Amino acid sequence: MDEKQERRRRMTHCQPARTRRMLTLCSLLATAPLVAGLLSQPGHAAETAATPAAPAGAPAPAPQMDHPRLMPGRDATIDYVFQPRPPAGGGPATALPIKDRHVQVLFSGDGGLMRINYMLSMDGPESRGAVIINRAAQEVMIILNDRKIYTRLVQQEVARSPFLLDMSMSFTRKGKSEVIGQPCTIWGVVSAQGNGSACVTDDGFILEQDGVDVDGLNGHLKAMKVSYDDVPATSFQPPAGFQEVTPHSPGSQSGGNEDGSAPPSVMRGPTSVQQQEHSSVPSATGVVPGVGPVTSMPSTDSNAHDASGNTP
Structure with missing residues (x-):
């Protein structure tokens, strides 16, 4: 096998590894802003874990009132x-x-x-x-x-x-x-x-x-x-x-x-x-x-x- 064929074989063999390294780096770059946001809000992660996500389109839970409901809501x-x-x-x-x-x-x-x-x-x-x-x-x-x-x-x-x-x-x-x-x-x-x-x-x-x-x-x-x-x-x-x-x-x-x-x-x-x-x-x-x-x-x-x- 001459020198050119050997060089071509080695480049083809190493390409998947380079591709994997590039994908890993892109993934890290994409998640960096999310990680930075969570780190800047210390209580956010705990609150999110404790509060289940509301279904799409569902109204936000009403805040607690400082008095009971004053009129019946049903018969x-x-x-x-x-x-x-x-x-x-x-x-x-x-x-x-x-x-x-x-x-x-x-x-x-x-x-x-x-x-x-x-x-x-x-x-x-x-x-x-x-x-x-x-x-x-x-x-x-x-x-x-x-x-x-x-x-x-x-x-x-x-x-x-x-x-x-x-x-x-x-x-x-x-x-x-x-x-x-x-x-x-x-x-x-x-x-x-x-x-x-x-x-x-x-x-x-x-x-x-x-x-x-x-x-x-x-x-x-x-x-x-x-x-x-x-x-x-x-x-x-x-x-x-x-x-x-x-x-x-x-x-x-x-x-x-x-x-x-x-x-x-x-x-x-x-x-x-x-x-x-x-x-x-x-x-x-x-x-x-x-x-x-x-x-x-x-x-x-x-x-x-x-x-x-x-x-x-």
Whole structure:
């Protein structure tokens, strides 16, 4: 083999090695800016490893709010037990001890409608009455089942309820918990009436509340059962066959609070428990036993008229 053929053979034999070296060098040069970027951000690598990548087109996770969701995010029916306590701050106690109460609350998905059923027993389906709150219309409807009547109280400036929170309160995130298998966030709550805590789901439902409610009533509220089935629209309408009764006195139309005081809490329900036990007819100016929140109802005399203008 002459000298030219030998030189050609040696160049052909070495070419793959040179090609491999060039590819390796190009790869290093291509990755150098990425490595430099990671080294200039010490926490980036750890954060990337800890946070899974979001799918393409998915919205960025929402930042944590400094308050719970204030309105329900879907329909729900929640059965609560309420355990009253002596007034906070050493105030005078009620004359008669108040037993635990079973209340069933129906929420509309937009938070604008709420129905509170005041149950007769802790486990039975029967109720003695209900309050329907229409926040958008500023209307409260009170229903008495035993008398098959209802009345509407309109232009209620604030339809307050311990089952909803609002921005007049201040909140402090306390941690996580679970009530009847449902996860919720514990919030410290401070209002003009006092302090308390509430465990609220991400979709805006209070599952447990302790302390003073929006109207100053002290106690413990806890969910016993939760259903997320759709709530029919008829649940927020007057029952079929019930007679509408309209108060004759303008003062009664405003809930009987002629002194301008706030209406009693819906959880206070019957401020006259003894009256409920002895009579099914509420007084014209007193609180309807077991039904709150604004609970003045007409009596069966000339001070009350049905919706058609006839005395019931």
